[in-house]
Amino acid sequence: MADHTHHDGPALTRNQQTVLTALKSADKPLTAYDVLGLPAIRKAGMKAPLTIYRALDKLMDRGLVHRIESLNAFVHCDHGPHDHATGFLICTDCGRTLEVRLESCETHLAGRAREQGFAVDNVRVEMTGRCPECAARAAAS
Amino acid sequence: MADHTHHDGPALTRNQQTVLTALKSADKPLTAYDVLGLPAIRKAGMKAPLTIYRALDKLMDRGLVHRIESLNAFVHCDHGPHDHATGFLICTDCGRTLEVRLESCETHLAGRAREQGFAVDNVRVEMTGRCPECAARAAAS
DNA sequence: TCCAAAAATGTTATGATATAACGTTTGTGG
DNA sequence: CCACAAACGTTATATCATAACATTTTTGGA
Numbered sequence: 001m002a003d004h005t006h007h008d009g010p011a012l013t014r015n016q017q018t019v020l021t022a023l024k025s026a027d028k029p030l031t032a033y034d035v036l037g038l039p040a041i042r043k044a045g046m047k048a049p050l051t052i053y054r055a056l057d058k059l060m061d062r063g064l065v066h067r068i069e070s071l072n073a074f075v076h077c078d079h080g081p082h083d084h085a086t087g088f089l090i091c092t093d094c095g096r097t098l099e100v101r102l103e104s105c106e107t108h109l110a111g112r113a114r115e116q117g118f119a120v121d122n123v124r125v126e127m128t129g130r131c132p133e134c135a136a137r138a139a140a141s
Numbered sequence: 142m143a144d145h146t147h148h149d150g151p152a153l154t155r156n157q158q159t160v161l162t163a164l165k166s167a168d169k170p171l172t173a174y175d176v177l178g179l180p181a182i183r184k185a186g187m188k189a190p191l192t193i194y195r196a197l198d199k200l201m202d203r204g205l206v207h208r209i210e211s212l213n214a215f216v217h218c219d220h221g222p223h224d225h226a227t228g229f230l231i232c233t234d235c236g237r238t239l240e241v242r243l244e245s246c247e248t249h250l251a252g253r254a255r256e257q258g259f260a261v262d263n264v265r266v267e268m269t270g271r272c273p274e275c276a277a278r279a280a281a282s
Numbered sequence: 283t284c285c286a287a288a289a290a291t292g293t294t295a296t297g298a299t300a301t302a303a304c305g306t307t308t309g310t311g312g
Numbered sequence: 313c314c315a316c317a318a319a320c321g322t323t324a325t326a327t328c329a330t331a332a333c334a335t336t337t338t339t340g341g342a
Contacts, residue, residue, distance in 0.1 A: 010289095010338090010339090013289090013290065013291090013337095013338095015290080015291075016290095031327085031328075032328070032329080033327075033328070045292095047292090047293095048291095048292070048293065048294085049328080049329070049330090050291090050292085050293085050329085050330070050331095051291070051292075053328095053329065053330075054290075054291075058290090069210035069211045069267070070210045070265065072299095072327085072328060072329095087250065087253070089254050089257060089259045089261070091259075092262075098257055098259065100253050100254070100257065102250075102253075104249075105246060105249050105250060105253065108245075108246050108249065109228065109243075109246060109266060109268060110268070112228070112241050112243075112246065113230050113241070113268055113270065116230060116239055116241065116273070117272070117273030117276070118230045118232075118239065118268075118270055118271070118272055118273065119270045119271045119276050120230070120268045120269070120270040121233075121269060121270045121271075122268065122269045122270070123266070123267075123268045124211065124265075124266070124267045124268070125250060125264070125265070125266050126210070126264075126265045127250065127251070127254055127259070127261045127263065127264045127265070128261070128262060128263045129254065129259050129260045129261040129262045129263070130259070130260045130262075131258070131259055132257070132258030132259065135258070135260050151309090151310095151318095154308095154309095154318090154319065154320090156319080156320075157319095172298085172299075173299075173300080174298070174299070186321095188321090188322095189320095189321070189322065189323085190299080190300070190301090191300085191301070191302095191320090191321085191322085192320075192321075192322095194299095194300065194301075195319075195320075199319090213298085213299060213300095213328095
């Protein structure tokens with residue numbers, strides 16, 4: 001190995017790094033405008049929505065960030081780079097999400113699609129419900 | 142049986158019926174604004190977005206219409222009333238969708254969630270790819 | 283090194299999606 | 313027939329996302 005880091009393309013730009021750090025610091029998915037409103041983002045000089053969306057697009061291209069469609073929000077990927085589909089568990093009480101791998105399920109889903117003659121290239125799964133903490137809190141009340 | 146129809150609540154209102162008919166006539170999902178722009182809708186006197194959204198909300202409550210999150214669009218449910226989760230196959234070429242039942246897969250997905258202590262109440266699956274027609278057309282070119 | 287092409291960014295404006303607030307009408311049960 | 317709830321109309325506004333175009337930065341050769 002010639003280098004001490006694993007490369008998947010060029011280094012992140014300053015904007016991209018700033019946005020990624022912001023998402024990592026958040027404990028739940030943030031909308032682009034949530035990100036835009038963060039002090040760290042303003043300090044970095046980012047002040048237009050497009051600036052945020054552009055950084056998010058690049059981060060998604062690399063699989064470092066995922067979009068939660070049903071929330072119009074973005075969350076950093078805590079599973080490291082991966083090829084297979086992931087699903088998200090979204091707590092309707094606290095808004096936090098949990099990412100789950102869908103190894104076998106992806107195969108199953110894509111199989112169901114193939115039965116219909118459909119050639120799948122992307123699978124998205126979002127599940128809503130209560131996270132363990134919120135379920136416990138609800139049970140206690 | 143006392144009646145010849147199966148009831149699941151009160152009859153649809155005129156607005157709801159108009160919107161449902163519009164979605165049934167469409168060959169792919171429509172956004173609320175797509176619906177708003179249809180001649181049949183204008184003829185029925187519906188002219189504000191909120192009018193459409195309200196009808197769509199009620200239709201979704203009854204399971205007669207589904208929302209495709211990744212398209213911000215709505216499609217009528219051609220599977221009749223159902224409890225279990227459904228998935229959508231979305232063709233990235235023609236924009237048409239196919240609804241597929243997820244009987245066994247839902248169990249699997251919810252099981253994965255339960256492993257994490259998550260109590261799931263809703264599962265959404267959206268898959269993009271090419272429908273049989275578009276795949277054939279692409280192969281021919 | 284320096285230049286040219288590509289990528290990223292800044293800035294302004296605008297497009298697309300969705301809901302708040304509030305008053306009126308309609309439908310339904312007592 | 314009345315009272316209540318649901319649906320509706322209307323206006324305004326909130327929220328999410330991209331177009332267009334000029335400028336700067338990065339990068340990869342000559």
